[in-house]
Amino acid sequence: MEIKTLTNLGRFKDIVLTLLNYGFVDLVDRLDLPGKKLLTKSSRRELELGTWERIRRAMEDLGPTFVKFGQIMSLRPDLLPGPLIEELRKLQDEVPPEKPSDIRKVIEKALGAPLEEVFLSFETEPIAAASLSQVHRALLRDSRRVVAIKVQRPGIRSKIEKDLDILAYLLGRLNERVEEIRLYDLPGLLKTTRRNLLRELDFLREARAMQIARAQLSGMPGVYIPEPVSEYCTERLLVMDFVRGKKLKELPAEHIEEAENLAKLGLRITISQILEHGFFHADPHPGNILVREGKELCLLDWGMVGRLTDEDRFDLIDLVRSVAEKDSKRLLETLLLITSIDRTFDQRALERDLLDILDAYTSIPLQEINIGQALLDITALLREYRLRVPSDLAVMIKALVTAEGTARILYPDLNVIPEIEDQVRRLAVERYHPGFLWKNLRSTAGHLLSLHRNLPSHLSQIVDKVNRGDLSIRFEHENLGGLRKTLENIFNRLTLGVILAAMIIGSSMIITTGVKPFLFGYPALGVIGYIISGILGLWLVFNILRTRRF
Incomplete structure (x- = not known):
């Protein structure tokens, strides 16, 4: 430009x-x-x-x-x-509030009606003001419900x-002009910023995030997420329950037991969101948390959230366990899986540096180990080797660090390890649960079968491109027939391997049901499945050994 x-x-x-x-x-x-x-x-x-x-x-x-x-x-x-x-x-992004008349115009335009038709009362003095929006208290006319109205500042999007x-x-x-700055990939960071900022300006998206979080955390006692009033929410207006509560810094210092319980609860909420659900509040700092009566924690401001895939969650488990167990080899393997590598580097040197970081925590008492800080130290080390962490995982690490820091503000002697270990243990069980393995096997088998089905047409397209001279690397036509046959053999074996694994798992699940008829004292269908799997497995091994391609 x-x-x-x-x-x-x-x-x-x-x-x-x-x-x-x-x-x-x-x-x-x-x-x-x-x-x-x-x-x-x-x-x-x-x-x-x-x-x-x-x-x-x-x-x-x-x-x-x-x-x-x-x-x-x-x-x-x-x-x-x-x-x-x-x-x-x-x-800090605290700024003076907008003029009441300007805020009124934004609200009335969003609602398509005069303010007095929707609200019985409206407080012009905001209860909070930030750079993108400000929050007012009001009373709905139809339900007499006290609500908080988050209003986008006029003209802020443009x-x-x-x-x-x-x-x-x-x-x-x-x-272009400063070579040493290229390492930091500032244009890439700006691209992420643009996406996140435009998402924060969409209050309908924030309302959906609150609904998702309410559903996911509904079974956890002691946590409350404000409920959006959907009929009045728009892209520039978010109407939700008004929450009465105290800020964390307002809690009496002498209530040590209460502070400890709240600290554990806050950390448990974030860990549950990250590890169990893969959908989490990305900025759980003290300003976004209120303590309600009944010792409930209320999480506010869901404009910035993070998402993790199942693979991300399991990689995170390996990451946390590697740190907790001071296993540098497993830590290195996990980091190489999740990072983007754009050049060669000395893996042995990286492993030694990782071991130095882990050794720094060896002499620290368990209750003083800061898992979040350890992850930050590791990601900072990755920068020296020019290894990049995916943005969602970086956001997750920041959320975990913030949650841990917030918890330690409440109770400095908090032992974080047991809270994390409990969730990690549960997710590790889920990872190897037959149902989850079966789901993954079905998905993998589907992908492989689809690839196998489409492979001939894809290879034909490659042949056509070669004939037209469109490939930058040219192949001799007579070699493609052999290549096609080799690839088909590879995918046939992969597909058969996946089917075998699925049959073994399925037979194992049937064996445990006790369903009649029996064969050799076990459910016949499961025994037959084992026999067929054994025959196919032996044939596959024999075929591989016979061709000497392994």
């Missing part, structure tokens, strides 16, 4: 001036930004601050887009230096989109 295509040159000038004001003259010069020669006499009052603090303060001055970008960057210790991560975690365009221009230019 060229600078002349930007829609807000005034905003661009503000950004450049802010960079200069915080002493980033060299950066502006290296970017060769328009107008830099006219702006070299800027204030130097901030130069006594460190570089990382100046970056953080500049972001706060530049507003919500840059603050959110910084907050998302703080989730990536595998990409950014540790001191910068620490500064970015301090970013402001953010303009800022994102400018950021894309600046970071693209930075990536």
